[in-house]
Amino acid sequence: MRVDEYMYNVMRCTRCGMCRTKYNYYIERVCPTGEFSSGFEYNFPRGKVSIARGILEGDLQYSKELAEVLIMCVGCWSCMEQCGAKDTRTGLPLINPGEITEAMRADCVDLGLAPKAYQYLARNIENHNNPSGEDHKDRFKWADGLDIPTGKSDTILFVGCTPAYQRPEIAKNSANILKAAGVDFSILENEVCCGFPANSAGFINLAKEYAEKNGKALKDAGAKRVVFACSGCYRSMMIDYPKLVGKLPFKLIHITELINELIKEGKIKLKQGINQKVTYHDPCHLGRHLGLYSVPREIIKAIPKLKLIEMFPTEKNSWCCGSGGALKLVHPGMAVEIAGVKIKQAEKTGAKAIVSACPSCKTNITDAINKNGSKLKFYDITELVIKSMEAA
Numbered sequence: 001m002r003v004d005e006y007m008y009n010v011m012r013c014t015r016c017g018m019c020r021t022k023y024n025y026y027i028e029r030v031c032p033t034g035e036f037s038s039g040f041e042y043n044f045p046r047g048k049v050s051i052a053r054g055i056l057e058g059d060l061q062y063s064k065e066l067a068e069v070l071i072m073c074v075g076c077w078s079c080m081e082q083c084g085a086k087d088t089r090t091g092l093p094l095i096n097p098g099e100i101t102e103a104m105r106a107d108c109v110d111l112g113l114a115p116k117a118y119q120y121l122a123r124n125i126e127n128h129n130n131p132s133g134e135d136h137k138d139r140f141k142w143a144d145g146l147d148i149p150t151g152k153s154d155t156i157l158f159v160g161c162t163p164a165y166q167r168p169e170i171a172k173n174s175a176n177i178l179k180a181a182g183v184d185f186s187i188l189e190n191e192v193c194c195g196f197p198a199n200s201a202g203f204i205n206l207a208k209e210y211a212e213k214n215g216k217a218l219k220d221a222g223a224k225r226v227v228f229a230c231s232g233c234y235r236s237m238m239i240d241y242p243k244l245v246g247k248l249p250f251k252l253i254h255i256t257e258l259i260n261e262l263i264k265e266g267k268i269k270l271k272q273g274i275n276q277k278v279t280y281h282d283p284c285h286l287g288r289h290l291g292l293y294s295v296p297r298e299i300i301k302a303i304p305k306l307k308l309i310e311m312f313p314t315e316k317n318s319w320c321c322g323s324g325g326a327l328k329l330v331h332p333g334m335a336v337e338i339a340g341v342k343i344k345q346a347e348k349t350g351a352k353a354i355v356s357a358c359p360s361c362k363t364n365i366t367d368a369i370n371k372n373g374s375k376l377k378f379y380d381i382t383e384l385v386i387k388s389m390e391a392a
Helices: 002-012 032-036 046-055 064-069 078-082 097-110 116-128 163-165 168-180 196-201 204-220 229-246 255-264 293-304 332-349 359-372 381-389
Strands: 021-023 027-029 155-158 225-228 251-254 276-280 304-308 353-354 377-380
Touching: 002 046, 002 097, 032 229, 032 332, 046 097, 064 097, 078 097, 097 196, 116 196, 116 204, 155 168, 155 204, 163 168, 163 359, 168 255, 168 377, 168 381, 196 204, 196 229, 204 229, 225 229, 225 255, 229 251, 229 359, 251 255, 255 293, 255 381, 276 293, 276 332, 293 304, 293 381, 332 359, 353 359, 353 381, 359 377, 377 381
Parallel strands: 155 225, 225 251, 276 304, 276 353, 353 377
Antiparallel strands: 021 027
16 A cells, blocks of 8 residues: 555654644644534544554555545645654654645555546546646647747746646746746647646556656757746656656756746846735745745845735745645635635735735635635736836
């Protein structure tokens, strides 16, 4: 079983409950799915680790019912951040209930117990090269009229499924920023899903297949540097690919990191002031998963007249938007409820808009803004950069 890999850390869990509730100036919720589901222990991280222990000790067995329980995790890793079990040498958390849950999902897939919603997701990837079942021939429809090359290049813009189909403005903005800065780049004609949704749902072999496809396509394109418009794809190639196919022989960089470099080099000039108060939402895949906190904030602060006001909690303690772990697909209503917490946190700051750097966060938080009748606006950070690059 794949969960065997986590036996040492599962057994270290003392059931202290830090992964469920954090005591700060007030009681702070940690687990989005636990709070917005039934409230039973098995929907919280501590419960998931207890389930893993029961399986490892032979007191529990995998079943279709258990596979449904394992859906309740957005993979935000907030539980890991709060975990009281730390490595005394590094200070890093030892227990990641999110990874343990994904290992149990993979066991369910191996045993033929995958939930129908996850099976649907996997079939979409197999048949259409994306998790939402969009027509593959429309993958680069967003690039129509932009004159973006698809040949070999040292720099490849890896767009990702969500920007390509659901958030084409992010794909366009990313490409236009690179063009305006004089970056020589191309896109992959044969780009497919990065495999992250499959990996998260437990379809490890499918994720590996797609990791191999993208790795080969990037090598064939002569890539030396891969720029990501999607935080999930970036996280996938940084964290999952080394486990699936080995470390990639390219420099991997998120679009915000490259934008920040280009600003400092004077290749991007932010001329147009944006007189607005905004707050920044840390995407889980960029923040807790990869530690990318300061770069987006540096970009925001570089835009004239734009004022950044921080939410509470923020950075490593930031509340997840609710769309991860395929929850948006399986329980869209719950995903939007989770994002509703973020809306309230943002409104308390007095900011007029939420800024982030993740296409999935944009979709779910925008849905929550609309559902809650909030006056907040949502901007992807590339949208603000494009606007500020325009001459006054």
